[in-house]
Amino acid sequence: MIQAGAHAPVAQLRLMDATSWEIFVEECCLPLAGNTYQTVKRLGMPGDKGRDVEAIVTLPRKQHGWDLYQCKYYKGPVAASDFFPEMAGFFSHLARKSYPEPSTYFICAPHDCGVDLYDLLVSEPEEFKADFLQAWVDGNRGLKKNLTPEIKAVVESFDFSRFKEMSARTLVEMHAKNQSAHFRRFGIRPKRLDDPAVPRSPTKREQKYVEALLAVYSEHAAHSVDRNGLTGSDYEEHFSACRSEFYSAEGLKRFSRDIFPGEFDAFLATMLTTVKSTVSLPTHKTGLERLCAATERSYQLKMADSPLSESLRSPDMPGACHHLANTGKLSWVK
Structure with a gap:
């Protein structure tokens, strides 16, 4: 139930700023803490090394043992030319061993991914990789011609199926499981579930x-x-x-x-x-x-x-x- 005067969640997402968006994405992941993830932390700040929200399955963090949620707050859908520079920075950090490879790199945006980026994400991973590498070599789609052999080796070994879109609709569904945060942010009163069963004998x-x-x-x-x-x-x-x-x-x-x-x-x-x-x-x-x-x-x-x-x-x-x-x-x- 949405309280009087409150807007539907997806509409409210588009009224946020970049910082609020990162906090929202962190709130989406928090219900998974203690179950899917051992720890969830928002890192979006100078020096975050391209990690807005990091969710670790088990500590210490290991190769493919964590997920990266990259928050892209734009007034419209995220285009490939918007995202490719982010990917370049990500691969640069992998080459420098700033952190191990994540299991999944989620792109989170209030208007989702644009058609060109979406088509790459759902294409064959090797086709996506080839398109990205060629853009970097040519200096297209927001990239500069600064691809080093070390970074290229990292890109070529990376499984591009790990890049995934996390739609705004899915994020709202995740956020709804964080009932207190969902009510505070959207004014949506959660439904009271069944009462606890009465034990056979008094406790x-x-x-x-x-x-x-x-x-x-x-x-x-x-x-x-x-x-x-x-x-x-x-x-x-x-x-x-x-x-x-x-x-x-x-x-x-x-x-x-x-x-x-x-x-x-x-x-x-x-x-x-x-x-x-x-x-x-x-x-x-x-x-x-x-x-x-x-x-x-x-x-x-x-x-x-x-x-x-x-x-x-x-x-x-x-x-x-x-x-x-x-x-x-x-x-x-x-």
């Missing part, structure tokens, strides 16, 4: 609210009710429903953690203010009455000003009460 982190529920059941039954005593009891279904509510709110917490930092805590704080006076009414004599009053009151909470409002689900409301009980901020049995 250690559920201990406090589970104990609070068992205390409610024990008071109501007038005898001790522990977890083993729930099976087949009048409280089994209620206990299961409460745990589902807790994990619904947990899903909201996980969804908001990186995209809306601090908002889940604000949600809990507002919920505490909303239900506290109801829970503390002296007319409630039992823990069950307090618990039911709190969960019923929780559904009346309105969060229109919260960025979480459009992502709330009904079970989040009572689930928030269980989260508050789990931190000791709400108690049922006096």
Whole structure:
């Protein structure tokens, strides 16, 4: 969902400057860090040796163990005459052993590659290589006649299929996986995914609210009710429903953690203010009455000003009460 006033991502790409474009490409690669890549770093600055963004598969960096993302921010498509000088600089650095050969050299541009460069990229690699070498020898397509034998040897040994276009559309798809950055940059609210599954048995982190529920059941039954005593009891279904509510709110917490930092805590704080006076009414004599009053009151909470409002689900409301009980901020049995 795109927030009101925001432009579609591909349109916004064309409103950036060269520095913002490099940062954007780095953000596209960051979701791959820890999986496809061990490290991702933007290097676009003086002395970067023709590497705007470097993504390394494993450290130390090895031959064909990293990818180079070259960011070309132009007002139109990248032509061969724009890119050939970049290639010349790249091969010069390979000849000087500034770094090992990358696995892939990605060309990243907001308007993509022009037809002439695209045709070379999808042609037979040897044809692309021959065209490039001839242009360098002749001093055409933006190149000067300064091809040395050492650099020519590097060019001739290089596999030109390693040069690839990374389209703007593909970059946006990659960037969408970096949800917090995608929201900040484009105003696109990510979709809340399924909530975490409820474990068969309560985990250690559920201990406090589970104990609070068992205390409610024990008071109501007038005898001790522990977890083993729930099976087949009048409280089994209620206990299961409460745990589902807790994990619904947990899903909201996980969804908001990186995209809306601090908002889940604000949600809990507002919920505490909303239900506290109801829970503390002296007319409630039992823990069950307090618990039911709190969960019923929780559904009346309105969060229109919260960025979480459009992502709330009904079970989040009572689930928030269980989260508050789990931190000791709400108690049922006096």
